[in-house]
Amino acid sequence: MSRLLSRRNVLGAWVAATAAGTVRLATAGGGGDGGASLASASVSTDHAAHLGHSGTVETVANEVTAAPPVTPFSVPLPVPPTLAPTSTTADTDFYEITSRTAAEEILPGFSTEIHGYGGSYIGPTIKAKVGRRVVVRHTNQLPHPTAVHLHGAHVPASSDGFPTDVIDTGATKTYEYPNNQPAATLWYHDHAHHHETENIYRGLHGFYLLEDPAEAALNLPSGEFDIPVLLSDANIDADGQLVFISLDEYGRTTLLTNGRPAPYFQVQARRYRFRFLNASNMRVFNLVLGRQERFTQIAGDGGLLPAPATVDKVLLSAGERAEIVIDFSRYAPGTQLVLNNTRNLNDPSRPVALPVLRFDVVARVGQDTSAVPATLRAHPPLPAATRVRDVVLSYHTAAFPFAINGMLFDPNRVDYTIRRGSTEIWRITNPVTPVAVYHNLHLHLVQFRILDRNGVPPGPAESGWKDTVFVAPGETVRIQATFTEYLGKYLYHCHVQDHAGTGMMALFETVA
Ligand SMILES: [Cu+2]
Structure with a gap:
């Protein structure tokens, strides 16, 4: 009993510390997270210039935050309704x-x-x-x-x-x-x-x-125990209205979970499947449960992993998905577990705790017959690649900001012509100079596999099919894809939406 109580106290510590009053969500640590960089000095210069401010990132974040204060965990997590066919x-x-x-x-x-x-x-x-x-x-x-x-x-x-x-x-x-x-x-x-x-x-x-x-047939948690969770962020003014400013990464200080600020979700003491989507414009989410509790990742962007991976965090850049299973039977009813985004906008090496969602564990109703099998989906070997292409994601100047291979998007220009059915390796590089900003790359039409990041094969969480891959400053990521079936012009682009919207997007065309 005392062990359970102390565990609950530990997990609920953050809640107790803030229950007395309201806090401004997601401003702890000086702001949210978006274009994280290796060198905070260079990112300050970079984005302060975009926002028309000088000085430190912290100053910028404080100036643009006007959202009304909200008490965390004061609203329930809504689950988007399923659409019925007409x-x-x-x-x-x-x-x-x-x-x-x-x-x-x-x-x-x-x-x-x-x-x-x-x-x-x-x-x-x-x-x-x-x-x-x-x-x-x-x-x-x-x-x-x-x-x-x-x-x-x-x-x-x-x-x-x-x-x-x-x-x-x-x-x-x-x-x-x-x-x-x-x-x-x-x-x-x-x-x-x-x-x-x-x-x-x-x-x-x-x-x-x-x-x-x-x-x-795997019998993963399903139905009311299978919950999609859309993560986003917003710049909300004093009247509660959404303010849209391009490249406003430090102004979007309110984290939204299925469209609500830090909601709570009542869970039975059993297994649940959660499908997390980072639908934010620029923010990177690093999701950590309680004090780094372990849980099971079962899927990435393109579906199930080869096997379940035991993890203690989920890292999602804009556009990426991860599916996890949490077994709440490990926690006594009454336990409250906070899922935090620990990614610090200003310095990813200094974690923060920005509340995303609180799980309130209650007693299980009936049996939990779900399972997480030891193998999930076969991933056959990839066909041999016949072509290697270099994709450089880079920031140039304020006048010519976000480019792929030095070029801005032109819907009338095709950069890669790809024979249908062929397999290619794309070597995606995010140089640190002139300015260190995180990017990712999303390909339309195909799911791909990550071969390596700076020469190191991906960990279990990135070992399945992907359509969007995180590329931090200084990284080179190699991916491999087979371009099957459909002919035509398709996009590939950074899924940091303000980067894509200002030019970091290009076309390939599949031909017979
Ligand atoms: Cu980008």
Whole structure:
């Protein structure tokens, strides 16, 4: 008994320390996390210049934070509803989604204007099955163009949400998804040229969960014990409204978990599956449970790992996903476990504790018949690569900021022509000079595998299929992909959305 009590006290220490009053979320340690760097001095110079400020990062963060104070863990975690098809046939499910302006209570007591799929800050979840086609008719009732990209999906170019293939205000476009890839946590979000960063920031994002019988047969936690969690951040003004400023990494100080500030979630003392998505614009999340409790990672961007990995953190750059299983039967009912983002914007080597979500453990109802098998999904050897390409992600000057191989995005320029069916190795480099800023790289059309990072093979958490890979300053990451089936022009880009939106994006074209 005393052991359990002391454990609860340890895990609840942060809560006790802050329960007496309100705290401003996510400002501990001088701000959130976005373009973390190896050299904090250079990142200060870099981003202070963008924001039009001089001086230290801490000064900038304090100046731009105006969000109303919020008591952590004062609202429950909402789970986005699953969208019902409007009709089904033997092989296809049909859906309809309208993008529109709406009001949502993101901070308690404030009505915030959002731009959302179905009028929600997080769009409805689409549950798709491998082998069954999904057709989504999107209507745009927003005052600017949209384009819907299904992130991580293997789809024809005509349904990939190309930046200039937009849905104008009042118009409708139909997207077809074949779902001919393994089960994975995908997400849909805006990609309209010059609008996508603000569109996503204001709420154009949602989950698309692809399921298959092989995964279902594993008996992982399912149904009400399988929870998608979208992580984002926001610059919220004193009136509770979303403020969008490009490259505003230090101003987006409110962390949102399924669209709420540091919510709580009641869990039974049993296993749960959580599908975490970093849908933020620039922030890196490093999720740590309690005082570095262990849990099990089962999947990355492209679905299940070869085998479960025991981890004590989850690192997600913008656009990445990780699925974990937490077995709460290890904790006595009454235990409160806080999931924190420990990534310090100003210095990743100095962890902070920014609350993301609190789990409140209650007694289990009925049996927990779920399992986490020792093997999850076979990952056959990759075909041999026939081509190696170099992709350099770099910051240049304030006038010419975020480029790939020294070039800004041009929707009419194709940089790589790739023969359909061929396998390539891409060597992605993020040089430290002239300015150290973190980037990542997202490829459309394909899932890839990470070969190595600075020559070192990836750890278990990055050993499965990926569509977005973190590339820290000074790193070179090699990935390998096979470009199958569909022909056309596809994007590859940094998924730090303000980087992509200001030019860090390019095209490859698959040809017969
Ligand atoms: Cu970038």
